[in-house]
Amino acid sequence: MISLALSGAMLADQKPATKEGWLEIHSAHFSVVTDGGEKKGREVALRLEQMRAVFGQLIMRDKLKMPVPVQVLALKNDNDYAGLCPLAGSRPTNAPGFFLPGEDRNLIVLNLSTDEPWRAVAHPMAHMLLDGNYPPTQAWFDEGLADYFSSIRVDNKTVEIGGDPGVPSQAPAGNASQARTSSRPLSELLSSAAWLDMHELLTMRLDTPEHREDAHRELFSAESWIVMHYLLANDMLPKIGTYFELVQNQRMPDTQALQRAFGMTPEQFKKAVVDYFQSLKTTLTAQDQISHAPAPFGPELALVVKKVSDDDAHALVADVMARQPDHSEQGMRDLQSLAQDPTDNEVAHRALAYAYIEKQDFKQADDELAQAAESDPNDPWVHFYFAVFKFREAKASSQVLESLANVQQGLKTVIDWNPELAEAYHLLGLAELEGGGTHAATDTMRTAIQLSPRKESYVLDLADIYVAGKNWDKAQAILERLKGSADPQIASSARKKLEDLPFLKKYGIEPQRAAQPQKKEPPKRAEAKTSDNEKTDVESENEEPKTTACTGPKKGAIPEGQNCFGGLLASPGGDGDGLFRGQHLETAHRRLQSTSCDWRR
Numbered sequence: 108m109i110s111l112a113l114s115g116a117m118l119a120d121q122k123p124a125t126k127e128g129w130l131e132i133h134s135a136h137f138s139v140v141t142d143g144g145e146k147k148g149r150e151v152a153l154r155l156e157q158m159r160a161v162f163g164q165l166i167m168r169d170k171l172k173m174p175v176p177v178q179v180l181a182l183k184n185d186n187d188y189a190g191l192c193p194l195a196g197s198r199p200t201n202a203p204g205f206f207l208p209g210e211d212r213n214l215i216v217l218n219l220s221t222d223e224p225w226r227a228v229a230h231p232m233a234h235m236l237l238d239g240n241y242p243p244t245q246a247w248f249d250e251g252l253a254d255y256f257s258s259i260r261v262d263n264k265t266v267e268i269g270g271d272p273g274v275p276s277q278a279p280a281g282n283a284s285q286a287r288t289s290s291r292p293l294s295e296l297l298s299s300a301a302w303l304d305m306h307e308l309l310t311m312r313l314d315t316p317e318h319r320e321d322a323h324r325e326l327f328s329a330e331s332w333i334v335m336h337y338l339l340a341n342d343m344l345p346k347i348g349t350y351f352e353l354v355q356n357q358r359m360p361d362t363q364a365l366q367r368a369f370g371m372t373p374e375q376f377k378k379a380v381v382d383y384f385q386s387l388k389t390t391l392t393a394q395d396q397i398s399h400a401p402a403p404f405g406p407e408l409a410l411v412v413k414k415v416s417d418d419d420a421h422a423l424v425a426d427v428m429a430r431q432p433d434h435s436e437q438g439m440r441d442l443q444s445l446a447q448d449p450t451d452n453e454v455a456h457r458a459l460a461y462a463y464i465e466k467q468d469f470k471q472a473d474d475e476l477a478q479a480a481e482s483d484p485n486d487p488w489v490h491f492y493f494a495v496f497k498f499r500e501a502k503a504s505s506q507v508l509e510s511l512a513n514v515q516q517g518l519k520t521v522i523d524w525n526p527e528l529a530e531a532y533h534l535l536g537l538a539e540l541e542g543g544g545t546h547a548a549t550d551t552m553r554t555a556i557q558l559s560p561r562k563e564s565y566v567l568d569l570a571d572i573y574v575a576g577k578n579w580d581k582a583q584a585i586l587e588r589l590k591g592s593a594d595p596q597i598a599s600s601a602r603k604k605l606e607d608l609p610f611l612k613k614y615g616i617e618p619q620r621a622a623q624p625q626k627k628e629p630p631k632r633a634e635a636k637t638s639d640n641e642k643t644d645v646e647s648e649n650e651e652p653k654t655t656a657c658t659g660p661k662k663g664a665i666p667e668g669q670n671c672f673g674g675l676l677a678s679p680g681g682d683g684d685g686l687f688r689g690q691h692l693e694t695a696h697r698r699l700q701s702t703s704c705d706w707r708r
Contacts, residue, residue, distance in 0.1 A: 129420040133411040136173055140423055143183035143219040145412055151181050151217060153408050154225045155232075157261045160403040161268070162236050165256065167344060172239040174529035174558040175209070180423055181217045181224075188218040191424060194433045206231035207430055210530055211461060211491065214427055223260070230257040230272075238561045239529075243593070244351055245361075246313050250328055251335030254293070263405045269336065269397025293329040294391040297384055300326050305373035308334070309361040312593060337383045340397075343369070358591075418445060422454035429462050446475070453482035460492050469500045487524040490517030494534045508541050515539070529559035537568065545576035563589060563597045570604065579612050 132139040132148040137155045141148040155177075163171045182188045189199040204227030207214040213235060217224040233253035258270040271292040303311075303326060311327055338347060346368045353364035362373045369376055390397065422445050428438025439462060445455035456479035463472035476496060479489050494514045501508040508514065518535040521528060536552035539545075552569045559565060566585055573582035586608070589601035610618045 125414045125416055127417045127420070129415040129417060131413050131415045133413075134408065137177050137179055139179040139181055140415055140420060141181035141183070141219070142420065143181055147183070147219050148181060148412070149406075149410055151179060151219075151225060152410055153263075153406060154223075154261055155179065155215075156408060157266070157402055157404065158225065158229060158232065158259060159236065161259060161261070161266055162233060162256060163240075164403070165252070165339070166237075166241060168240055171236060172527055172558055173236075174239045174527055175235070176212045176525060176528065177215060177235075178212050178423070179215045179217065180427060181219050183219045185218060185220040187424075188216070188220070191428050191431075191434055191438075192216065192218075193431060202227050204228045206235075207427065208235070209430065211488075211495070214430070216427055226257070226259065229259050230254065233257065239559060242351075242355070242560050243563070245309055245354070246311055247308050247327070247331040247334060248347070248351075250313075251331035251333075254328060254332040255335050255339065261402055264402055266400050266402050267398070271391045272332070291325075292391070293332050294384075294388060296325055296329045297333060298388065300329075302377065302381070303327065303330055305365065305377050306362055309365070314593075333384050334380055336387075336397075337380045340383070418450055418452045419454045421445060422452050422458060425455065426458035426462075429458065446478070451478070451482070453479050453486070456482065457486070457488055457492060460496070464492065464496050464499055467499065467503055469496065469503070472496050487521045491521045491528070491531060494518050494521075494531075494538075498534055498537065508538065511538060511542055515542070527558055529555045529562065529565075532558065533562075533565055533568070536572070540572050540575060545572055548572045549576070563592055563594060567597060567600060567604075570601075574604075574608070574611065577612075579608065583608060 127142055128144070129140060129142050130145055130148050132141070132145070132152045134152040134156050136159060137152055139148050139152045139155075141151065159171060163169070188203075192199050192202070193205055194200065203218040203221035203224035205216055206228045207216070208231075215228050215232075217227070230253045233256040234249060237249055237252070254272050255269065257272040258268055260267040271294050273292055300322075308327065308330055338344065350364050350368035353359040353367055354361055357364075359367070365376060366372055371379065384391075387397065422442065425438045425441035425445065428434035429442060430438070439459075442455045442459045442462070444450075445452040446459055456475045460472045460475035460479060463469070463475060472492075473496065476489060476493055479486065480493075483489065494517055497508055497510055497514050500506075515535060515538045518531050518538065521531045522535070525531070532551050532555035536548045536555060539548035539551055549569070549572050552565060552572055556562070556565045556569065567589055570582045570585040570589070573579075573585070583605065586601045586605045590598055590605060592598040592601065607617050607619075610616075610621075614621065
């Protein structure tokens with residue numbers, strides 16, 4: 108157990124204090140808790156903000172959304188870090204940083220005793236930023252772009268990117284994501300192996316048995332990386348947008364869409380990529396970076412620094428442990444100790460509540476939330492976890508959601524505190540549907556989808572809202588799209604709902620419910636309120652389908668339920684210059700401000 112984890116005996120004599128020197132450094136998009144001192148903490152926050160800005164320029168987005176908050180824990184001591192990082196077998200992994208995704212928040216943990224530990228989380232960070240700012244795509248695009256981004260190096264003045272990031276390491280046990288390792292360069296793999304054909308590369312899914320084989324997985328990563336390298340270097344981002352429009356929205360076969368978008372047959376495209384790789388082989392083998400540009404900003408970045416109590420910091424450490432299977436038992440014990448008298452730590456109560464919700468131990472979760480609220484009734488996290496608790500409890504018991512008014516009011520408080528927290532909008536939309544306000548629920552759920560365009564479960568819930576409002580055509584359009592989802596659960600659910608839709612439309616009840624013995628009905632939802640500025644469901648049903656304004660290769664209107672690819676990737680210049688032809692990041696950033704895509708649905 109790491110030295111930061113406190114025993115019950117130690118806690119008995121300890122009161123909230125700041126003897127260990129913990130600090131919290133707030134930037135615009137990251138919160139860094141560290142025991143490594145203010146200088147190191149500031150550097151971590153600055154580097155992560157710089158990396159975020161560079162990624163925005165890669166996908167040509169002036170503003171990036173972060174629908175899940177990010178909490179960073181930066182530890183100065185190698186032994187402390189080793190005590191809570193993921194295990195490879197029975198030993199701690201050698202990566203100097205790891206990423207823990209969550210519905211409530213994403214956690215980044217860094218080892219400050221190593222150089223540039225933030226580079227270790229560049230790959231999962233790229234996936235995180237794609238989740239909030241780009242529609243679902245094929246796996247080669249995501250992996251290729253994440254691998255390209257994971258080569259990034261940044262300091263106070265310069266950004267370097269485009270080098271060989273190395274073969275991806277096996278993911279550790281649990282849900283943690285970690286660094287790329289450079290034990291075998293991708294360029295070496297591409298030099299020694301027969302490449303995948305383009306159809307296989309473009310259609311590869313990460314959940315297939317073939318992808319789980321080490322050799323196949325490594326080759327897929329290497330080829331995806333060099334394809335993205337080629338596309339970025341040759342200013343082909345607008346053509347990527349066109350390709351995905353054809354494949355994802357128009358359902359055109361991938362090889363046909365490739366030829367239409369890039370003007371090359373699959374064989375010609377592959378040869379162009381291979382020739383490009385051969386031209387860079389010497390540079391890549393030497394582990395040199397390809398592109399160099401000024402950093403988007405430097406140490407002048409505005410940051411806020413404050414002290415953190417030892418107990419709050421220890422609760423965060425224990426929370427990180429509790430979220431990993433390898434350390435869960437110890438983390439729960441440490442949280443329970445911190446939550447007991449005399450410490451009675453509110454952060455520990457909060458973390459325990461969420462852990463118990465995840466375990467579906469709703470009685471314990473309720474107790475912990477009550478104690479957290481007693482310590483700080485205005486804490487937005489307590490309101491958020493209360494809403495999650497109520498929804499999970501109602502779903503598990505198949506009962507009507509209780510405390511509806513409190514849930515809605517609490518979620519509105521959360522949204523005021525963090526207007527980008529997508530799950531808060533999602534839960535609020537479901538609560539509004541429960542209360543009978545299908546029009547309000549529709550608007551709220553659309554906002555959740557706008558913030559998190561890859562969350563297909565949100566889109567599936569929007570279809571349910573349309574069904575509740577008898578907007579059959581809109582519901583069917585969404586379900587038709589989702590039945591082809593790469594997520595088997597989403598696809599299966601969409602197909603089932605499509606099968607049930609004619610019966611539901613005719614009789615007003617799902618077939619499975621009609622076949623069950625009649626029971627006493629729960630209280631009916633309240634009627635939706637309308638005003639001069641709010642349409643009734645009948646009026647909404649008669650409206651033309653809503654569209655999304657989009658600029659870029661596909662200009663005009665995008666039907667609801669489809670994704671806008673062109674606007675995100677359109678280049679106003681179209682003359683082949685920009686960052687990846689050696690131009691400054693800052694210049695590319697200014698020139699791309701005229702490109703936009705409205706995600707509203």
